[in-house]
Amino acid sequence: MLEIVPFVLGPVQTNAYLIADASTGEAAVIDPAWDGAVILNEAKRRGWRIAHLWYTHAHFDHIGGAGAIADGLNPLPMVALHPADHALWRLEGGAPAFGFKIDPGPEPTIDLHDGQKLHLGGAELEVRFTPGHTPGHCIIYAPGSGVCFCGDLIFLAGVGRTDLPGGNWEQLRQSIRTRVFTLPESTRLLSGHGPETTVGREKKSNPFVGEDADPFE
Numbered sequence: 282m283l284e285i286v287p288f289v290l291g292p293v294q295t296n297a298y299l300i301a302d303a304s305t306g307e308a309a310v311i312d313p314a315w316d317g318a319v320i321l322n323e324a325k326r327r328g329w330r331i332a333h334l335w336y337t338h339a340h341f342d343h344i345g346g347a348g349a350i351a352d353g354l355n356p357l358p359m360v361a362l363h364p365a366d367h368a369l370w371r372l373e374g375g376a377p378a379f380g381f382k383i384d385p386g387p388e389p390t391i392d393l394h395d396g397q398k399l400h401l402g403g404a405e406l407e408v409r410f411t412p413g414h415t416p417g418h419c420i421i422y423a424p425g426s427g428v429c430f431c432g433d434l435i436f437l438a439g440v441g442r443t444d445l446p447g448g449n450w451e452q453l454r455q456s457i458r459t460r461v462f463t464l465p466e467s468t469r470l471l472s473g474h475g476p477e478t479t480v481g482r483e484k485k486s487n488p489f490v491g492e493d494a495d496p497f498e
């Protein structure tokens with residue numbers, strides 16, 4: 282069973298998730314947003330070892346804590362990202378354009394892809410490729426826990442912006458319909474910003490992609 286520790290960090294209040302199979306102590310950070318030392322210290326306090334950094338996408342506010350986490354670990358964590366976001370990663374996730382500087386940490390060497398299984402101790406998670414907010418955006422579904430880590434794909438009553446470089450509204454809508462709304466309705470959606478929601482709630486009432494959204498928008 283996964284244990285999930287959420288953090289809200291950084292200049293745009295990004296959700297980072299420290300997750301672990303507590304029986305083995307093997308941990309991953311999904312989107313090490315900012316202030317890596319805070320995440321690292323919490324893992325140490327719990328006796329967990331961060332072995333993986335998994336990125337939903339490469340925007341700077343989701344990877345800004347990676348360098349500080351890696352600085353405190355030996356061996357280094359393995360970093361996983363979809364290859365379509367590598368170009369964005371090399372640009373520090375767009376940080377300079379927003380007036381920030383980040384230490385992006387170790388280079389991603391694990392390529393995420395749709396349908397890929399990730400393992401953390403005894404838990405299995407599934408990668409779903411969901412472009413639209415960025416070209417390489419992915420979400421990570423943990424079926425055993427009924428939880429999906431959604432990055433900036435979908436939020437409580439909202440969706441990820443598509444006006445940044447590489448964004449595409451039609452792709453985003455398709456990604457939500459085919460990769461999120463196909464999950465069980467009770468699945469908890471843990472997004473990159475803001476409070477959690479569920480598949481059923483957003484399917485019904487999300488103003489952009491829910492049942493009552495304007496189909497001609």
Ligand SMILES: [Zn+2]
Nearest residue numbers: 338340414433
């Ligand atoms: Zn983003």
Ligand SMILES: [Zn+2]
Nearest residue numbers: 340342433473
């Ligand atoms: Zn974000």
